[in-house]
Amino acid sequence: xxxxxxxxxxNYNLSKLPRNxxxxxxxxxxxxxxxxxxxxxxxxxxxxxxxxxxxxxxAGRFSGSLQANGNFFIKDSLIGAYKTPQxxxxxxxxxxxxxxxxxxxxxxxxxxxxxxxxSNIVNPNGSFTGQGIGVWWIHKKVNAFDxxxxxxxxxxxxxxxxxxxxxxxLAIDNALYGARMSYDINQDWKVKVxxxxxxxxxxxxxxxxxxxxxxxxxxxxxxxxxxxxPGVGFVNQTFDDETIQQITANVSTYTPSDGINLYHxxxxxxxxxxxxxxxxxxYIEGAYKYHDVYRDAxxxxxxxxxxVTAGKFRDDPGTVFxxxxxxxxxxxxxxxxxxxxxxxxxxxxxxxxxxxGAINYIPPMARQxxxxxxxxxxxxxxxxxxxxxxxxxxxxLNKKVGLLVNGSYINDLEGNLLYREIYTEAQIKPxxxxxxIGGLQLQNYNIDVYLSHKGxxxxxxxxxxxxxxxxxxxxxxxxxxxxxxxxKQDRGSWVYALVEVGVAPHWIxxxxxxxNLASDEIKRLKPELKNKTHYFTAGLVYNAGTNRFSLNYxxxxxxxxxxxxxxxxxxxxxxVRLNMLxxx
Amino acid sequence: MRNILFILLTVSxxxxxxxxxxxxxxxxxxxxxxxxxxxxxxxxxxxxxxxGSDDITSLISLNQGNVIxxxxxxxxxxxxxxQKNKYDFRTVDGDALYTLLGAGGFYPAAAINRTGxxxxxxxxxxxxxxxxxxxxxxxxxxxxxAGLSIETSYISVTRELKIKLTGIAKADFNEKxxxxxxxxxxxxVDWQKDAxxxxxVKGENASYIHNHVFRDAVTQIAGDDFVTNxxxxxxxxxxxxxxLSGAWVAENCEVxxxxxxxxxxxxxxxxxxxxxx
Numbered sequence: 001x002x003x004x005x006x007x008x009x010x011n012y013n014l015s016k017l018p019r020n021x022x023x024x025x026x027x028x029x030x031x032x033x034x035x036x037x038x039x040x041x042x043x044x045x046x047x048x049x050x051x052x053x054x055x056x057x058x059a060g061r062f063s064g065s066l067q068a069n070g071n072f073f074i075k076d077s078l079i080g081a082y083k084t085p086q087x088x089x090x091x092x093x094x095x096x097x098x099x100x101x102x103x104x105x106x107x108x109x110x111x112x113x114x115x116x117x118x119s120n121i122v123n124p125n126g127s128f129t130g131q132g133i134g135v136w137w138i139h140k141k142v143n144a145f146d147x148x149x150x151x152x153x154x155x156x157x158x159x160x161x162x163x164x165x166x167x168x169x170l171a172i173d174n175a176l177y178g179a180r181m182s183y184d185i186n187q188d189w190k191v192k193v194x195x196x197x198x199x200x201x202x203x204x205x206x207x208x209x210x211x212x213x214x215x216x217x218x219x220x221x222x223x224x225x226x227x228x229x230p231g232v233g234f235v236n237q238t239f240d241d242e243t244i245q246q247i248t249a250n251v252s253t254y255t256p257s258d259g260i261n262l263y264h265x266x267x268x269x270x271x272x273x274x275x276x277x278x279x280x281x282x283y284i285e286g287a288y289k290y291h292d293v294y295r296d297a298x299x300x301x302x303x304x305x306x307x308v309t310a311g312k313f314r315d316d317p318g319t320v321f322x323x324x325x326x327x328x329x330x331x332x333x334x335x336x337x338x339x340x341x342x343x344x345x346x347x348x349x350x351x352x353x354x355x356x357g358a359i360n361y362i363p364p365m366a367r368q369x370x371x372x373x374x375x376x377x378x379x380x381x382x383x384x385x386x387x388x389x390x391x392x393x394x395x396x397l398n399k400k401v402g403l404l405v406n407g408s409y410i411n412d413l414e415g416n417l418l419y420r421e422i423y424t425e426a427q428i429k430p431x432x433x434x435x436x437i438g439g440l441q442l443q444n445y446n447i448d449v450y451l452s453h454k455g456x457x458x459x460x461x462x463x464x465x466x467x468x469x470x471x472x473x474x475x476x477x478x479x480x481x482x483x484x485x486x487x488k489q490d491r492g493s494w495v496y497a498l499v500e501v502g503v504a505p506h507w508i509x510x511x512x513x514x515x516n517l518a519s520d521e522i523k524r525l526k527p528e529l530k531n532k533t534h535y536f537t538a539g540l541v542y543n544a545g546t547n548r549f550s551l552n553y554x555x556x557x558x559x560x561x562x563x564x565x566x567x568x569x570x571x572x573x574x575x576v577r578l579n580m581l582x583x584x
Numbered sequence: 585m586r587n588i589l590f591i592l593l594t595v596s597x598x599x600x601x602x603x604x605x606x607x608x609x610x611x612x613x614x615x616x617x618x619x620x621x622x623x624x625x626x627x628x629x630x631x632x633x634x635x636g637s638d639d640i641t642s643l644i645s646l647n648q649g650n651v652i653x654x655x656x657x658x659x660x661x662x663x664x665x666x667q668k669n670k671y672d673f674r675t676v677d678g679d680a681l682y683t684l685l686g687a688g689g690f691y692p693a694a695a696i697n698r699t700g701x702x703x704x705x706x707x708x709x710x711x712x713x714x715x716x717x718x719x720x721x722x723x724x725x726x727x728x729x730a731g732l733s734i735e736t737s738y739i740s741v742t743r744e745l746k747i748k749l750t751g752i753a754k755a756d757f758n759e760k761x762x763x764x765x766x767x768x769x770x771x772x773v774d775w776q777k778d779a780x781x782x783x784x785v786k787g788e789n790a791s792y793i794h795n796h797v798f799r800d801a802v803t804q805i806a807g808d809d810f811v812t813n814x815x816x817x818x819x820x821x822x823x824x825x826x827x828l829s830g831a832w833v834a835e836n837c838e839v840x841x842x843x844x845x846x847x848x849x850x851x852x853x854x855x856x857x858x859x860x861x
Contacts, residue, residue: 080660085683125660126686244605250718252607261604291601295714303717304611307642310635311714351715454631454779455787527667571660 060104063584067168068096070578071120078531080558081574085127086120093118093127097134097168106141114202122171122201124571132202135175144184151175151199156213156233157272159361160287160320161346164198169561172355174348175199176209188217198348198357205348205357206243211235229274235359237266237292237348247293247350251313255302260315266292268318268346268360281326287344289318294345296384318344322363335392339365342413345383365390366408367423369441372496372514373463373483377445378560379419385412388419402427404439412449417458420444437467447490451560451569459489477502481512491529492518508541514557539577546583552576612647612721618728620720621842621854622653624694624796625687625710627661628669631777631787636692636713637795643717651720652856654768654840656798658682661691668775668790677801684805685709697723697851698844709849729755734841734857743828745859747802749841750821753814760846761814762807763822767859770795771836799837802826807844828859835860 071093073086086093096115102108114134122128137150153175155163166173178196185191193212197204213233220226239247244264251260272285293313301312320341327334339362347357362381365388369375388410395403403426410419425439441463447453465483472478481498498512514535523529539552556573622640626633637655644651657673659682664672681687685695686709693710696719700709711719735748749763776792802824811820828834842854 080663088679127683246715246718246722248605248607249722250715252609253612253717253721254609256609259607259609262607263601263604265601297712297714303639303642304646305642307638309639309642309713310632311712313714351711452631452779453787454777455781455785524667527665 060102060107062100062102064098064100065584066096066098066580066582068094068578068580069121070094071573072576072578074575076555076572076574078533079535079555079574080528080572081555084120084125084571086118087574090118090127093120095119095121095168107139109136109138111136116201121168124569130202134173134202135199145181146183147179147181149179151177152180152194152196154180154194155361156211156235157231157270157285157287158283158322158363160285160322160344160363161233161268161270161289161360162211162235163359163361165361170355172358173199173201174356174358177204178209190215198359200356206240207348208238208240209235209348209359210238226275226277229276230271231273232269232271234267234269237268237359239264239266243349243351247313253304254312255304258301258312260293260313261291262293262315263291266290268292279327279329281328283322283324283326285320285322287318287320287322289344289346291315292318292346293350294318294343294347295350296343296345298384313350314343316343318342318346320344320362331396333392333394335390337363337365337390337392339363339386339388340413341381341383341386343384365410366419366421367392367406369423371465371467371481371483372498372512373485373494374423374441374465376485376494376559377443377447377450377459377461379408379410379421379445380450380560382410382412382418382449385414386418387411387413400429416446416449417444418446418449433471435469438465440464453490457489459487461485461487475504477504488519488522490522491516491526492522506543508543510537510539510541510552512537516557548579548581550577550579552579612724614648614650614724616650616724616727617731618724618726619650619652619854620647620697620723621840621851622651622694622696622716622720623681623685623698623710624653624655624692625658625682625685626655626692627657627659628664628673628775629777630661630691631779633661633692634776634778634789634792635780636694639713639716640694640796643720646717647720647724650724652840652854653796654766654798655794655796656681656687659687659691665775668788671772671774673794673797675798675800677805678798680805681798681801696720697854699723699850727754728853729753729757730761730843730853732841732843732853732855734839734855736839736857736859736861738828738834738859740834740860743830743834745826745828745839747824747826747839747841747857748821749810749823750819751810751814751843751853752819753811753816756815758813760812761810761820761852762844762846763803763810764807764842764844765802765824766840767799767802767826767828767832767837768796768840769799769832769837770797771833772797796838799829799832802839807846810843 073091075082075087081087094117098113099110101110111133112135115131116128118127118129120127135151137148137152139148153164153166164174164176176194176196177199178194180192180194182190182192191214195210197208211234213231215231218228247262251262268287268289270285270287275282293315296314297311299312299314301309303309322339324335324337341362344362346360348359349357362383364381366379390408392406397403406423408419408421412418420443422442425437428436443461445459447456447459463483463485467481469477469479479500483496485494487493494514494516496514498510501509516529516532518529535555535557537552537554539550541548541550553576554573558572559570561570624636624640626636640653644653656678658678662674687693690712693712694716695709696711696716698709731752731754733750737746747765772794773791774794776789777787778789778792779787781787781789810822814820828837837859839857839859843852844850845852
């Protein structure tokens with residue numbers, strides 16, 4: 001059984017940033033002068049658009065969005081919401097993203113202003129301040145030739161060897177800062193190449209990355225029931241001198257038996273294909289990575305005095321095999337997925353932990369649950385050792401009743417149980433006024449591996465849940481959620497309830513509470529649970545056209561927050577949250 | 585189509601390096617007079633921190649005492665378990681160091697001479713244990729820019745501790761240097777989570793020995809003025825009088841003194857001295 005050798009507040013997929021921002025949030029000297037000043041970019045953006053509009057005011061159109069979050073921190077030592085800069089001194093933290101896009105025929109460009117003001121989104125236990133142009137890009141299509149420069153979000157295949165994407169709640173934004181060019185060889189085949197550096201907030205990596213792919217589409221004659229969508233991709237990473245020096249400085253302290261082969265360049269390649277035949281669709285992808293240096297927190301390292309410790313850099317090749325078979329018919333939909341992952345931690349900077357500096361994305365093999373207690377224990381994707389299967393079946397009995405069954409089976413490569421889940425759901429719509437959802441979730445969760453709770457037994461949960469929506473008339477509705485988690489492990493059982501009243505088209509009012517039902521035995525082992533606390537939340541949402549405002553008073557238990565198999569630990573929260581979203 | 589695929593594959597293979605970079609493996613050479621300060625962040629509830637503490641002990645030994653450790657209990661993992669812990673090692677100054685050095689979610693982590701080889705997500709100066717040995721090696725490749733000695737005298741009746749720092753510049757400086765003093769205590773027995781323990785309670789050590797525990801900062805957290813623009817060969821001194829807490833075992837306490845740069849915040853030189861000789 002492999003275990004994590006580092007205690008983390010984030011979880012094990014999050015990390016340190018690549019080494020480019022100092023503790024004051026400023027870009028380190030070694031990384032300065034690498035970004036165009038924000039004012040110059042803004043000027044350039046306005047100048048180009050003004051020029052285009054001056055020639056033909058109707059040539060294009062502006063669009064954009066604004067998202068802003070504000071957190072007021074109110075200390076509550078009973079739930080552990082204290083002893084962080086926010087609770088002790090800052091008291092307020094905020095984030096803001098302003099997107100501006102301009103589009104005209106085959107030409108478009110965009111710019112995003114990012115602001116983090118004493119924000120805990122980067123490190124839930126810390127405080128980060130920084131603002132500036134987070135993203136800019138210019139894109140043009142000239143017949144079959146397509147290019148984009150600036151910051152680029154893209155992926156190859158399912159993302160196993162390369163994915164640049166943004167996930168704001170998890171503070172992930174690993175856009176490529178560089179250029180991408182693609183060419184449509186013909187109607188069905190396309191070749192793409194890209195090169196650049198990996199973005200990290202307002203700076204970017206020392207190492208560079210380049211890659212490309214060829215994707216195609218093959219089908220039979222007109223009316224054919226089959227098609228293929230094959231593709232191959234590759235990624236090459238080149239370490240800069242500073243990174244090479246730092247890896248060398250670290251590895252040179254190893255005994256030769258723990259030594260590695262260090263190269264300036266790392267390589268990854270993948271081949272993938274989607275076969276579609278009538279109602280069946282089969283996606284397969286195989287990926288291979290070599291010459292890469294990555295940190296393995298579980299690997300034993302022998303020091304020169306003979307002491308064996310844990311955690312070292314490794315250079316073993318990595319592999320991922322992933323397959324997904326989908327059958328979709330009128331009433332039934334079935335998805336079967338399988339994945340095997342070995343040594344596929346892929347970072348632009350080997351010193352970066354978790355998701356910061358991530359080059360790739362490995363698809364999860366567990367359902368992404370949304371209800372509070374069904375999502376309480378989430379299985380984060382394991383990058384070094386995982387073999388997993390997942391099945392998802394949906395069936396519509398009739399127009400009023402739909403059923404869903406999902407199962408997850410995840411082990412490590414040594415056969416140790418990591419995660420099991422059976423999730424069932426029934427949705428009943430007897431008429432237009434009622435929408436009833438209910439089901440049962442069973443889990444077996446390796447808390448030792450996922451949360452580093454060494455020595456604690458796997459958490460076995462049974463979670464019945466219900467979600468009832470009743471529309472009183474065209475404008476008023478009420479929704480009730482009730483969930484109960486039964487478990488004898490970790491923090492014991494929980495109960496959760498929510499009431500939501502909707503007054504269309506503007507208002508939504510919500511009240512919820514979560515309460516711990518730990519047994520005396522659990523409270524003896526975990527005294528912090530003796531202070532029984534209601535995790536009470538109340539708030540409102542106001543919608544006005546494309547604007548949305550929400551204000552919530554929140555007491556939130558600490559736990560794992562996941563998105564697409566990528567997770568992080570969120571400490572307990574106590575305070576007021578203000579969120580704004582505007583699309584224009 | 586085939587031609588393009590062939591060209592891409594050929595180019596990618598041609599780009600491959602045949603030989604790896606030559607790495608010379610070996611223990612620390614210990615030829616430098618540069619000492620290294622490790623400010624480690626740890627806590628009772630950090631199950632992997634005892635392994636980190638053992639690594640620090642090894643690094644001190646391998647570097648022949650030229651590594652000086654301070655274990656700061658602060659943050660989420662440092663909250664004591666009221667049912668199991670006798671002590672609470674958290675301090676106001678420790679929490680201030682947590683913020684100053686940008687400790688974050690990963691424990692154990694340590695700032696190595698506050699050089700910021702790597703940063704935490706919010707941009708801190710601490711680094712994980714995989715990198716400690718390498719960071720120390722890198723720092724000890726160069727000669728120290730300053731020397732520092734510490735003299736202590738202790739009166740057990742009054743628990744009055746006098747500390748004298750004497751620095752010497754080994755290069756010309758064009759900035760203000762700051763004096764920093766911390767008090768640590770070793771040999772404290774208290775409950776600790778420990779991933780390596782199997783019995784009697786898996787994952788727990790009820791009689792764990794805590795070493796290098798940060799007790800207090802004698803100086804300001806950001807350092808006190810020491811000397812401005814010293815030239816090569818210039819010596820400078822600063823004296824402090826401090827009353828040791830009655831809760832600490834004076835014989836197990838040490839004084840950690842270090843010089844920091846006012847411009848970069850980095851540690852220039854560090855040394856240690858026993859409170860009771």
